[in-house]
Amino acid sequence: MTGPYMMPAGRYAVDIAALKALKSVYWGQQGWREGAKPDEATAALLRAAGLWTDLAHRELTHDHIVTAAVEVAARTTPADVRSAFVGSLRSRRLDLRSALASLAYVRHMPAHRFSPLAGADGPCRICGTADTFELAEPNLLNFERFNWGGVRRDELEYCVFDLLQFARAPQAAPGDEDYALLAEIIDTLRSLPPRTTANRAAAALTMLPGNKDERTGFLEILAVCGILQTARCPGFGAAFVAWEHRPQPEGKNDLGYPLWCWTAGDGVDSENLAALLPSLAEPRNG
Template structure:
């Protein structure tokens, strides 16, 4: 995804200083606001109906190559361009999501959206630039990610770094919980949150999965069927929150994603 380094710096500084900056204090200087505006990164909020969002997600995900998205993830491992990582998990969900309508009150049983949504695109962009995305399985984020893909130069589909990383997981004999496994990945450049998001992306793509809580590569899991573990506090995305390193890797998923 093409974004200039100054825009990244401005966006990160708007939201984060040793923690989230209070919403009342997220002010930009005139020159920073102008810079974002010139580079079209002042995204604002988008008001859309459920059916518009789903229509966009379905249409934009068709004809996208999973292998090219896998290559972007792969290349991000050495460049630490975390913003390139989640396209693969967004596309994996979108291609299997049924086109559907929801006009009733309450959340949609399939995707979890209400009939009308106001999407804060700036905060989604910040989370994507900071950690590689956070709300990976929320359909608003999938919509946003697919929208950014149009501005993305998909590169030569080389997935070697990703294959190498994941195949090395196979050699381990540990039995670590999802959060401990992510924290143990010292071979991945970056901080704890970046590693957790990376693992969560691999979980959505079915590479790291619990046998009973599989990812989205072969089927779309309706929002109302995503059971959460019985823990007080869960900060990992579904279904990676269920993972344990004793389950190893799903080689078929890795092959499917890196060959298509």
């Protein structure tokens, strides 16, 4: 099964020119480019790198995407995803960083049929997906994945797309310096003043190569895995949190669930961190 998304078969290439071209389709000096299409030369470059599809994508049902999520999660090796995440830190391979959250999100999700809230027209109360929906454009999801390590971390269609692409990704094995960097980041998060918000914590991670959005995305991934979580807003590391049980912020908040709840006083969850990297689970002395 190829899954709901038709992308080219085989590995894609992490080709600098192609990645720049992919970004240029969707993002310009003023931010998002609406309705943009690549010119023929750009499309050819993207196709050659395995980063573009011209295939039309269809409407899908909730039950299809849930089945696809359960299947792709079962085929994905957690240890591979963990290594890729660590290997993404110094290399800035955001396409490798994303899968940690996508797998954490779907791994404990029960296989289930569409179940709306009683008497409501809305989405599924378990996963938040509509009964039927138009799939997002895969080339756009691919751009988001390469540029920010994903943004729709709690959307099943992104998780499925991301894990399917992860299987096609050239890997970057993490080295000692990557593990040391992650340890330094965790120490920094543990030493922040208790009232530090997630946005301020992201700004404090100057040791992590990348921009502010990338650092915020990094924290969102840790939060989805339950490494940064609160009693009110648990992550997905140990168990799936049903959509109907996820508190939403009052007022404006750009951060995803559950990071929006977190401040440094909530700490770093040792148990969920141990699932990522046992050696980092306990605070280090000196």
